[in-house]
Amino acid sequence: MARKMGFFAILAYVLFGFLVYWYLFYIADSTLPFEFQGSSADPATFLNSRELMLSEEYSQIRNLLFFLATPLEWLIYFLILLTGLSKAFKNWSDETTKNKYGRVGIYVFWLSLFAYMATFPLSYISYHLSKTYNISTQTFASWMKDELIDFWVNFGMMVVIVGVLYWLINRSRRFWWLFAWMLSIPFTLFIMFVQPVVIDPLYNDFYPLKNKELEAKILDLAAQAEIPAEHVFEVDMAEKTNALNAYVTGIGSNSRIVLWDTTLNRLNDNQILFIMAHEMAHYVEKHLYIGIAGYLLLSLIGLYLIHKIMNWAISRWGKEFKVSGMGDIRSLPLFFILLSMLAFAASPFSNFVSRYQEARADSYAIEMTDNPEAAITAFQELTKAGLSQVNPPLLVKLFRYGHPTMLERISRIEDYEIQKRNEEGMSP
Template sequence: MARKMGFIAVLAYVIYGLLMYWYLFYLADSSLPFEFQGSSADPATFLNSRELMLSTEYSQIRNLLFFLSTPLEWLIYFLILLVGLSKAFHKWAGETTKNKLGQGAIYIFWLSLFAYLATFPLSYLSYHLSRTYNISTQSFGSWMKDELIDFWVNFAMMLVIVSVLYWLINKSKRFWWIFAWLLTVPFSLFLMFVQPVVIDPLYNDFYPLKNKELEAKILDLASQAGIPAEHVFEVNMAEKTNALNAYVTGIGSNSRIVLWDTTLNKLNDDQILFIMAHEMAHYVEKHIYIGIAGYLLLSLVGLYLTSRIMNWAIRKWGTEFKVSGIHDIRAFPLFLMILSLLAFTASPLSNFVSRYQETRADRYAIEMTEQPEAAIATFQELTKAGLSQVNPPFLVKVFRYGHPTMLERISRIEEYQISQRNNEASEGIPAPEIND
């Protein structure tokens, strides 16, 4: 029975991969609607023919890797259960030490190591793709260093989660999911508080913005937005990527305004101020706290469903999975698989909410800076630097995009321009001259 289940799972993954390949490379339409051709959103107006070709190629392959990666995790955890690896990890842990915490640490180490090695080829393909298309500038050694940091950070967090989770399950097999959810509130807030000062510096060096004139402009915007920031931080990303980014991170006294040095190198001050105004909008409109609330709501539903599905799956296939019950740590791969499956299923909803918030942030930024030309140029540069599709396929947008598409973002700025000109014309105010 276990062999048959494993064969069906592998076959289903292969068929799914072929269908996604067919959809992304042959069925999906990412061409620009006729009414936008020749507009500022038309990539043909700001990318050359080679960049247009590379953008299409890179986006198709990158999207395929995305759609293959998460289901691969499900398959790996499923096979770990079926072939008895979870049972073997548990046995090795028991033979190594009698200490319960030590056994949990050893079990999680072997599980994490096997899952990492199984997904490594796909991770390396993603890295190699970025290098090939000149998105990534990171050396293999530097990339492996980040991978190892990821491994140990994830291991540490997973060890804490497993220790608390199985303590709760053994205390209350019926309502453990409620107590686990209650603990996610302080845990999530703690992670958000320490991330800017503990976790992020493990990967990159952060230092105060060197351009003090630009920093004064950004802090002036922050003051207008009511953000209690005293410094703007710069992070050295040029040695790793050609992509552009900026963000506001952390909560409370650990809040930080951060600019990638690639953004500083490729954009002018007006463009950078537009990006920073966009990021500040998330603070002003409390998107961070709305996001936390949404995450906690989804976590509550997710943990409840995970509890129900795990109990059902173990009753039905406990023998094949070689686990005795939900309290058995050998069932942890099943927990991870179900939670990942539910998160992927919920991603269209969370992405929809995120795109709405990003649209609001774009609107706030353009009204704050009143520089529509700079905003359009910024989006064009972001598209060029990341070889992004201006109008991605439907499934890509639904499952991958937490931001509006560049077609939507640029066209909205153009609509804002038209609206402003019409208002000025109706009030008898001469329209400002626009230099293309």
């Protein structure tokens, strides 16, 4: 039975891959609607023919890798259950130490290591793709360093989470999901608080913005928005990527506005001020806290569903999974499968909310800076630097885009510009 289940799981993944490839390369339509051709949102107006070709190729392959990556994780964890590897990891941990917390750490290490090695080829292909299309400038050694940091940071957090999770399951079979959710609230806030000062510096160097004239302009914008900012941080990313970015991270006294140095190198002051005003809008409209509340709500629903589905699945296929019950740590791969599946299923909804917030931030920024040309050219440069599709296919937008498409963002600013021009023409 286990061998049959494994065969059909592999077959389903292969068929899924072919369907995704067929959709992205033969069905999906990313052409610009006729009414936008020749507008500022038309990539033909700011990309040359080679850049147009490369952006389409790169986006198609990158989207394919995205849709293959998450189901591949499901397949790997499923095969770990069916082949008895999860049972082997548990036996190795039992043979290594008698300390129950040490056993959790050893089990999680072997599970994490095997999953990492199994998904490494796809991760490397993604890295090589970005190098080939000149998005990434990172050496293989630097990339591997970041990969290893990722592995150990995730492993450290996972040992704590898994240890607490299975302690709760064994203490309260009926309500562990509720207690786990309650504990996740302070844990999530703690991680968000320490991330800017503990986790992020493991990957890159952060320092106050060197251009003090530009910093003064940004802080003046912050003062207008009544944001208590003292510094703007820049991060050294040019050695890793040609892409552009800026973001807000952290909460409370550790919150930061961060600019990549690639953004500073490629955009002028007016374009950067528009981007900064966009990031400030997230602070003003409390999008970060709304996002945390939404995440916690979804996690509550998700943990309850995992509780129900895991009980059902183990009662039906526990023998094939070689799992005795939910409190058996050998069931952890099943927990990861369900968690990932629910997160993937919820991503269109969470992305929709995120796109709404990003559109609000764009509107705030254009009202604040009142410079449509800077906003439009900034978005054009972002598109060019990342070889992004201006009008991605529908499924790509639903599952990948936490921001409005560049077509939507640029056309919205053009509408603002036309409206403003009309209002000025009507004024006496």
